[in-house]
Amino acid sequence: MTVPTAPTEGANMYDELIAVHTIMRRGAELTADAFARHAAGEKMRTKTLLSTANWLVEFVHHHHASEDELFWPVLRELFPAKVAELDGLTAEHEALDAELRRLGAAIHGAGDEAAQAAQAAARVRDLLVAHLGTEEPALAEMFPQVPDAEIVRLRKAIVDGAPRSGPDLVFGLLEDPDRPRGYALMMGAFPPPLRWLRPVLLGRYRARKKALGATA
Numbered sequence: 185m186t187v188p189t190a191p192t193e194g195a196n197m198y199d200e201l202i203a204v205h206t207i208m209r210r211g212a213e214l215t216a217d218a219f220a221r222h223a224a225g226e227k228m229r230t231k232t233l234l235s236t237a238n239w240l241v242e243f244v245h246h247h248h249a250s251e252d253e254l255f256w257p258v259l260r261e262l263f264p265a266k267v268a269e270l271d272g273l274t275a276e277h278e279a280l281d282a283e284l285r286r287l288g289a290a291i292h293g294a295g296d297e298a299a300q301a302a303q304a305a306a307r308v309r310d311l312l313v314a315h316l317g318t319e320e321p322a323l324a325e326m327f328p329q330v331p332d333a334e335i336v337r338l339r340k341a342i343v344d345g346a347p348r349s350g351p352d353l354v355f356g357l358l359e360d361p362d363r364p365r366g367y368a369l370m371m372g373a374f375p376p377p378l379r380w381l382r383p384v385l386l387g388r389y390r391a392r393k394k395a396l397g398a399t400a
């Protein structure tokens with residue numbers, strides 16, 4: 185008889201990763217939609233648009249860097265047959281980074297550059313969605329097999345190096361419109377003083393969406 189076992193640290197880490205990916209997918213969509221409205225001449229708070237786009241650029245870049253520098257080396261060691269697949273994911277990170285840099289450059293312009301920023305934001309969203317669609321099934325297979333001690337070390341390194349900007353976006357996107365798998369695990373990883381701020385941060389998130397002209 186097989187005795188049911190508790191999920192491994194790696195299986196939990198995969199669920200947390202899904203929560204982080206959900207934040208990125210929703211953030212990229214919010215940003216792309218806001219830039220499209222801005223380029224169409226809709227009035228909005230430019231300062232909010234810039235801070236949202238800057239947050240997205242930093243958050244996505246940081247996530248890729250932690251995968252390339254921390255996760256992939258561990259996975260390459262454990263799964264030599266997957267090296268080419270991991271290299272492919274890193275190449276997609278590079279392509280996305282190039283697009284994030286274009287978005288970063290365009291958001292500091294005006295006039296015609298509004299159209300360029302809208303285009304770059306849409307490209308970031310599309311590339312990101314495609315990338316996560318390839319990455320998630322690959323990692324779903326590998327993560328649960330990673331030894332617990334390795335996952336504990338990786339989690340600590342990720343938490344220590346995580347960007348501190350835009351906590352309202354992190355909390356808001358994590359539950360708008362619903363809570364993804366891994367929500368509770370991710371909330372549990374935040375320091376309690378930050379968790380206590382949840383209602384304040386959700387209020388700020390709603391104000392931000394309104395300033396960006398988002399209706400839903």
Ligand SMILES: [Fe+2]
Pocket residue numbers: 205247251319
């Ligand atoms: Fe990822």
Ligand SMILES: [Fe+2]
Pocket residue numbers: 248251273277315319
């Ligand atoms: Fe990735």
